[in-house]
Amino acid sequence: MRLGWLAAGVAMVGLMGSDAVAADKYKIFLSMSYIGNDWQAEAANMVKAMADHASMRDKVDLQIQVAGPNAQRQIQQINAMVQQGADAIIVYPISPTALNQVVKNACDKGVLVFAYDSVITEPCAYNTTIDQDEAGRKPAEWLVDQLGGEGKIVVITGVPGTSVDTARTAAAKDVFAKHPGIEIVAEGNGMWSQAVARTELSKIVATHPWSEIDGLWMQAGCFTAASMQDEAGIADADKKPCAGEGSNGHRIQMLPIGTEGIEGANGTYRPMGYPSISYASPPYSGALALKNAVAKLEGKEIPQLTSLPLPLYTNDEIKLCTEGTWAEMQAGCNVFQPALVSNPGWFGSIYSAETPEIGLQAALVGQPEN
Amino acid sequence: MSAAALPLAGRRPRRGMRLGRHRGLLVALVVFALLFAVADAITPGSFSYFELSFMSSGGATLALAGMGQTVVVLTGGFDLSAGAVVSLVNVVLATWMGPEPPSQILFGLVAIGIGATVGAVNGFFVAVVRLQPIVVTLSTMFIVQGITLLIMDKPGGLIAPEFSAFLAGDAIPDRLPAPVVVIAAAVAFWLLLKNTRFGVALYAIGSDPEAARAAGLPTRAIQLGAYVVAGMFxxxxxxxxxxxxxxxxxxxxxxxxLQIFTAVVLGGTLLGGGRGGCLGTVVGAYTLVLVVNILLxxxxxxxxxxVAEGAILIMAVLAASLNRRSAIADYLRLGWLELRARHDGTAPSAHAGEARPFALQRPEVALAPVSWLERHRELLRYVLPAYAGFVLVLVATHLVYGNALTNPAYFNSLIVLASFLVVLALGQGAVILTGGLDLSLPWMIGLCGILVAGLVRGSDEAALWAIPLGLALGAGLGALNGAGIVLLGLPPIVMTLAMNGILQGAALxxxxxxxxxxxxxxxxxFMTGRLLGVTPVVWFVAAFVGAALVLLGRTAFGRRVYAVGNGALVARLSGVGVGGTLIGVYALSGLCAALVGxxxxxxxxxxxxxxxxxxLLPSIAVVVVGGTLITGGRGHYLGMLGGVLLLTALxxxxxxxxxxxxxxxxxxxxxxxAAVLALRERHA
Structure with missing residues (x-):
C-alpha cells in the first residue's frame, strides 16, 4: 500500500508534465533564480513572450526551471539541462562564480550558455547586462548635484554579498567620498524589495527624523520613501530628492503635479513632482539573450558581452504611455498608466530598440506583439 | 555493566527487529531506487559515465553537509550553522589557498579545522554551558555569516585547478568520478566512527539522555564531540x-x-535523536538531486x-513510519473503541450524573502566606533577562542618537515594527510550548497576504470580507498542519516544512x-495613519498582548498547551485531548501568520x-530569547514579548x-x- 501511494504520487507528477518536444526545434532551457519578485517575473514573462512570437514559435521549444536562491540547485539544474540535450541555456545566474565549472562543462558539450542581468565570469558564457558601476555612479552624481554638494543622506543597498550590490554601492560611495559636504547618516540593506525598504527606512526614521535627512540614494525603494513622507505629512513640494529605481510607481510620482490624462492613480501612486532620477536594470535582458541565442544557433556572430544602455531618466524626461505598445515606447514614452499597471513596484524599463517582438503585454502576461 | 544484562549479550536479535531498526534507511533506498528508475526511463539514452559524474558531484556538498547535520540530530540536537560554515570555508579557501600542492593539502586540513572550531564553539555552549542548541547555532550562524562577509564581500577568488580536479574531477578517468570516492571516504569514516564507543554513545544520548548518563556515559563530552564531528563534515x-x-x-x-534538513529526514533519521544514520542521509541527498532532474x-x-518536493518528503516519512503502532492506527483503534463503548453504553459520558467512587478533599493545612516575589521567582528568572537586554539597548540607542528615550515617535515606530513579531510570537510560541516547531510561517504569511491584497484591490468594502476570509484560510491551513502531525504522526518539522513548500506553490x-x-x-x-496620537496598530498590539496573556495563562486551552508540552502521555492520561490541543495550536499559529501577512x-x-x-528565524529567536524551552512545557508570553522588544530595538x-x-x-x-546565556539553568 505504501509503495502504491508513492507510485500514485509519481504518476501524478507525471501527469503534470506537458507537451512532447517537436524534434526539429531548438531545445532551449531557461534557468531562473527566484520567481518571488516583480523583476524576475517580468523578465520571465518577456522571455516567454519572445519564444512565443511569430518569428520564433516554430524554431524554439522553451522550458523554464526555477532554482530559488540556491546556487547549488542551479548547478544541478544546468547539469540536468545538458543531460537533456539542450541546444542553449538562458540563465539568470545566482552567483557569478559558482556556475563557472558547470558552465564550462556545458560549453565543452557544445551547449550555448547565455546569462542575463547578472553575469557569469567563465569566458565561454555570453553575458547580457548593464554597467553596474555606472548604475551606482550616475544616480549618486545626480543626487550630489541636487543637494549642491552638501547634505545628510540615507543609503539603501541591495542584497549584501552579491557582486551587483557591491559594485553599485562602491561606485556611489566613491562619488560621495569626493564631496566632503555629503554625509551618509544611515545605511540599510533593502534587498531590492519595496517591502524590505519600508521596514529598513522605518527603523532609520525612528532615530533620524525626516527633518534631518536631505536626500536618499536607494537601489530600490524611492516609491516607498515618497509614500512614507506622505504619511508623515510632508507636502509634495518638500519631498526629499531620491536617486533610485525604475519602478512604475516611482516614475508616476516623478511626473509633475496635475499631469493630464492619468487614469487609475490612487493613494501615493500619483504624480507628485518628486525630484528624482530613475535608473533600471532592464527586465528585457532575458528576452534579448534568447533572441541572440537563437541567432547564434542559426550561425550569426554574437559578441560574448552584450552591454545594454543604462536606462536613466530625470523628471523632465519621464513621459506617459497610454497603450504600451512597442511602437509607442519607441516614440519615447517610459511610464505606464496606473490603470494599466496596478502594481506600483512593477518595473517600467521594458523598451529596447532591439526587441520589437515584445511590449507591455509581454511584460504583464507574456503575450508578444503582433 | 550489570550481571542481569549479561545473558542478553550473546543473543542475536531477530531478523525482523534488525530490519526494523534500519527501516528508515531501507525506505530511503526504495524511494531512491524508484525515482532513479523513473528518471532513467524518461531520460533519453542510457545512464552514462557523464551522467554519473554530474550526479555524484551535484549532490556531494549536500550529502557531506547533511552527514554532519545527521550526527547532531542523532544526539537530539539541531544545527542551524551548517550552511554558514560551508560559506566561510569556501571564502577562506578562495582567499588564502596558494597554488602549490603543500598549500592545498594544508588548506584541505584548514577547511576541516574551521568546521571543527565552529563546531567546538557550538558544542561548548550546548554541552558545557547547557544552552538550547537551536539558539546557540542560530547565533553562531549570524556570527559566522558576518565573518564570511568581512573576508569577502562579493563572489570571486580562485581555487587552484589541481584542488578542483582532485576532489571534483575524475579519480580514474571514464571509470570513477572523484566525488564518489569523496563520499565513499566520508561514509567509511562514519561507519568506523559509528562502531566506536563514541558512535554507540551518540545513539544512546539521542534515545534517552537520562539513561545514558545513568549508564555512566560522559554525555557532555560526547555532545561536544558530536558538534565537532558535524563541523568537520x-x-x-x-x-x-x-x-x-x-x-x-x-x-x-x-x-x-532547508535542503540539508530535508536530506536528513528523507534519509530516515529521526528528528529528536536516537535513530538513523549518515548512510541514509547520503541517499536522501541524492534523492533530492534526482527530483531536480525528474522535474526538469x-x-x-x-x-x-x-509542491512536488513537499509531497515526496511527506510520503517518504509516512512510508518509513506507518505500521500497526503508528498514530493513524492508534486513532482508528481508539475511534473504534469509542464507537463500541457508545453503542454498549459503557462510555464515561453515559454515566455523567452518577456519583464518583472517590472524592477529592482539600487538605486542611494552614499554609504560610508566600510573597509575590517568592511565588513568581521561576517566572521572573526566565522572563527578566530579555527586558534587561531591552533596557540596555534603549540606553545604548539614547547614547548614540541622543533622542530615543524622550522621543514618543521612536517608541511609536518601535511598536509598529515589533507588531509583526508580537503576533507571530503567540503562534510560534504556543507551538514551541507543545514541543513542536512551525516552519510553514514564511509562505503562510506570503500566501494569506497575497490572497487578501488580491481580493481587496484597494477597496475598503472588499477588505471587510477578504480579511476574515484570509484569517480563516490561515487557521484552516494551520489546522491541516496539526491534523498531519496528530493523525498521520508526522514530526512537526517535516509536516510544516512540506506545508511551506506546498503553500509556496499555491501562492505562485x-x-x-x-x-x-x-x-x-x-x-x-491602520499601519501608517494616526489614532489618538499614535499609529492605530499600537492600540491593536496592546489589545493583542492582553488577549494572548489571557489565552495562554487563564484559559483551559492555555493550560492544555503547557500540559502537552510537559509530557504528551501524562497529559493524555490526565484527560487532556492531546490531538485536539495540537490541532488548535497549529491553527492558532496559522491564524497569527495570516494576520501578519x-x-x-x-x-x-x-x-x-x-x-x-x-x-521564520526571528519568530523562533524571540520565543527562545524570551525564556521558552525549545523542547516545550516552559515559557511565558510576557517573556516572548520581551524577546520581541529586545530584538526589534536592536x-x-x-x-x-x-x-x-x-x-x-x-x-x-x-x-x-548573551540573552540566552543570562537564561542559563544555574544548577541543572
Missing part, C-alpha cells in the same frame, strides 16, 4: 563546493540549510516544484508569479512573494548606523547568545 562540504565551483561566493551556503525532464511548471499559482493586489486605504491607515500587506501597501521569508539601533552589514550580523548573533 561541514568543513569538508565547504572544501568540496570550493573545488566544484572553482571560486567563492559568500552567500553560497545559507540557502542550503517532465517539464513540470516551475510553480509546482516546491494564484498570483501567476506577480502579485498585483494592493491594500485598501483603511488597511494602510495582512499587516505586512497593509504596511507596504502591497503584498509580495517571499515577504514572509525574513520572519535591529533599529543597528539600522540607524553606517556599520558594515557584516559587523551588524556579528553583533546580532552575540546579543542573542
Amino acid at each position: 561541514y568543513g569538508a562540504a565547504g572544501a568540496f563546493i570550493s573545488a566544484q565551483t572553482g571560486s567563492a561566493d559568500p552567500l553560497i551556503g545559507g540557502p542550503m540549510l 525532464v517532465l517539464n513540470v511548471s516551475a510553480y509546482y516544484s516546491s 499559482v494564484y498570483s501567476n508569479g506577480t502579485p498585483d493586489g494592493f491594500a485598501s486605504p483603511g488597511m494602510r491607515w 495582512i499587516l505586512l500587506a497593509s504596511f507596504s501597501g502591497q503584498a509580495s512573494l517571499g515577504m514572509g521569508d525574513g520572519y 535591529a533599529t539601533l543597528l539600522a540607524g548606523t553606517t556599520l558594515p552589514f557584516a559587523v551588524r550580523d556579528i553583533i546580532y548573533g552575540l546579543v542573542v547568545l
Whole structure:
C-alpha cells in the first residue's frame, strides 16, 4: 500500500508534465533564480513572450526551471539541462562564480550558455547586462548635484554579498567620498524589495527624523520613501530628492503635479513632482539573450558581452504611455498608466530598440506583439 | 555493566527487529531506487559515465553537509550553522589557498579545522554551558555569516585547478568520478566512527539522555564531540563546493540549510535523536538531486516544484513510519473503541450524573502566606533577562542618537515594527510550548497576504470580507498542519516544512508569479495613519498582548498547551485531548501568520512573494530569547514579548548606523547568545 501511494504520487507528477518536444526545434532551457519578485517575473514573462512570437514559435521549444536562491540547485539544474540535450541555456545566474565549472562543462558539450542581468565570469558564457558601476555612479552624481554638494543622506543597498550590490554601492560611495559636504547618516540593506525598504527606512526614521535627512540614494525603494513622507505629512513640494529605481510607481510620482490624462492613480501612486532620477536594470535582458541565442544557433556572430544602455531618466524626461505598445515606447514614452499597471513596484524599463517582438503585454502576461 | 544484562549479550536479535531498526534507511533506498528508475526511463539514452559524474558531484556538498547535520540530530540536537560554515570555508579557501600542492593539502586540513572550531564553539555552549542548541547555532550562524562577509564581500577568488580536479574531477578517468570516492571516504569514516564507543554513545544520548548518563556515559563530552564531528563534515562540504565551483561566493551556503534538513529526514533519521544514520542521509541527498532532474525532464511548471518536493518528503516519512503502532492506527483503534463503548453504553459520558467512587478533599493545612516575589521567582528568572537586554539597548540607542528615550515617535515606530513579531510570537510560541516547531510561517504569511491584497484591490468594502476570509484560510491551513502531525504522526518539522513548500506553490499559482493586489486605504491607515496620537496598530498590539496573556495563562486551552508540552502521555492520561490541543495550536499559529501577512500587506501597501521569508528565524529567536524551552512545557508570553522588544530595538539601533552589514550580523548573533546565556539553568 505504501509503495502504491508513492507510485500514485509519481504518476501524478507525471501527469503534470506537458507537451512532447517537436524534434526539429531548438531545445532551449531557461534557468531562473527566484520567481518571488516583480523583476524576475517580468523578465520571465518577456522571455516567454519572445519564444512565443511569430518569428520564433516554430524554431524554439522553451522550458523554464526555477532554482530559488540556491546556487547549488542551479548547478544541478544546468547539469540536468545538458543531460537533456539542450541546444542553449538562458540563465539568470545566482552567483557569478559558482556556475563557472558547470558552465564550462556545458560549453565543452557544445551547449550555448547565455546569462542575463547578472553575469557569469567563465569566458565561454555570453553575458547580457548593464554597467553596474555606472548604475551606482550616475544616480549618486545626480543626487550630489541636487543637494549642491552638501547634505545628510540615507543609503539603501541591495542584497549584501552579491557582486551587483557591491559594485553599485562602491561606485556611489566613491562619488560621495569626493564631496566632503555629503554625509551618509544611515545605511540599510533593502534587498531590492519595496517591502524590505519600508521596514529598513522605518527603523532609520525612528532615530533620524525626516527633518534631518536631505536626500536618499536607494537601489530600490524611492516609491516607498515618497509614500512614507506622505504619511508623515510632508507636502509634495518638500519631498526629499531620491536617486533610485525604475519602478512604475516611482516614475508616476516623478511626473509633475496635475499631469493630464492619468487614469487609475490612487493613494501615493500619483504624480507628485518628486525630484528624482530613475535608473533600471532592464527586465528585457532575458528576452534579448534568447533572441541572440537563437541567432547564434542559426550561425550569426554574437559578441560574448552584450552591454545594454543604462536606462536613466530625470523628471523632465519621464513621459506617459497610454497603450504600451512597442511602437509607442519607441516614440519615447517610459511610464505606464496606473490603470494599466496596478502594481506600483512593477518595473517600467521594458523598451529596447532591439526587441520589437515584445511590449507591455509581454511584460504583464507574456503575450508578444503582433 | 550489570550481571542481569549479561545473558542478553550473546543473543542475536531477530531478523525482523534488525530490519526494523534500519527501516528508515531501507525506505530511503526504495524511494531512491524508484525515482532513479523513473528518471532513467524518461531520460533519453542510457545512464552514462557523464551522467554519473554530474550526479555524484551535484549532490556531494549536500550529502557531506547533511552527514554532519545527521550526527547532531542523532544526539537530539539541531544545527542551524551548517550552511554558514560551508560559506566561510569556501571564502577562506578562495582567499588564502596558494597554488602549490603543500598549500592545498594544508588548506584541505584548514577547511576541516574551521568546521571543527565552529563546531567546538557550538558544542561548548550546548554541552558545557547547557544552552538550547537551536539558539546557540542560530547565533553562531549570524556570527559566522558576518565573518564570511568581512573576508569577502562579493563572489570571486580562485581555487587552484589541481584542488578542483582532485576532489571534483575524475579519480580514474571514464571509470570513477572523484566525488564518489569523496563520499565513499566520508561514509567509511562514519561507519568506523559509528562502531566506536563514541558512535554507540551518540545513539544512546539521542534515545534517552537520562539513561545514558545513568549508564555512566560522559554525555557532555560526547555532545561536544558530536558538534565537532558535524563541523568537520561541514568543513569538508565547504572544501568540496570550493573545488566544484572553482571560486567563492559568500552567500553560497545559507540557502542550503532547508535542503540539508530535508536530506536528513528523507534519509530516515529521526528528528529528536536516537535513530538513523549518515548512510541514509547520503541517499536522501541524492534523492533530492534526482527530483531536480525528474522535474526538469517532465517539464513540470516551475510553480509546482516546491509542491512536488513537499509531497515526496511527506510520503517518504509516512512510508518509513506507518505500521500497526503508528498514530493513524492508534486513532482508528481508539475511534473504534469509542464507537463500541457508545453503542454498549459503557462510555464515561453515559454515566455523567452518577456519583464518583472517590472524592477529592482539600487538605486542611494552614499554609504560610508566600510573597509575590517568592511565588513568581521561576517566572521572573526566565522572563527578566530579555527586558534587561531591552533596557540596555534603549540606553545604548539614547547614547548614540541622543533622542530615543524622550522621543514618543521612536517608541511609536518601535511598536509598529515589533507588531509583526508580537503576533507571530503567540503562534510560534504556543507551538514551541507543545514541543513542536512551525516552519510553514514564511509562505503562510506570503500566501494569506497575497490572497487578501488580491481580493481587496484597494477597496475598503472588499477588505471587510477578504480579511476574515484570509484569517480563516490561515487557521484552516494551520489546522491541516496539526491534523498531519496528530493523525498521520508526522514530526512537526517535516509536516510544516512540506506545508511551506506546498503553500509556496499555491501562492505562485494564484498570483501567476506577480502579485498585483494592493491594500485598501483603511488597511494602510491602520499601519501608517494616526489614532489618538499614535499609529492605530499600537492600540491593536496592546489589545493583542492582553488577549494572548489571557489565552495562554487563564484559559483551559492555555493550560492544555503547557500540559502537552510537559509530557504528551501524562497529559493524555490526565484527560487532556492531546490531538485536539495540537490541532488548535497549529491553527492558532496559522491564524497569527495570516494576520501578519495582512499587516505586512497593509504596511507596504502591497503584498509580495517571499515577504514572509525574513520572519521564520526571528519568530523562533524571540520565543527562545524570551525564556521558552525549545523542547516545550516552559515559557511565558510576557517573556516572548520581551524577546520581541529586545530584538526589534536592536535591529533599529543597528539600522540607524553606517556599520558594515557584516559587523551588524556579528553583533546580532552575540546579543542573542548573551540573552540566552543570562537564561542559563544555574544548577541543572
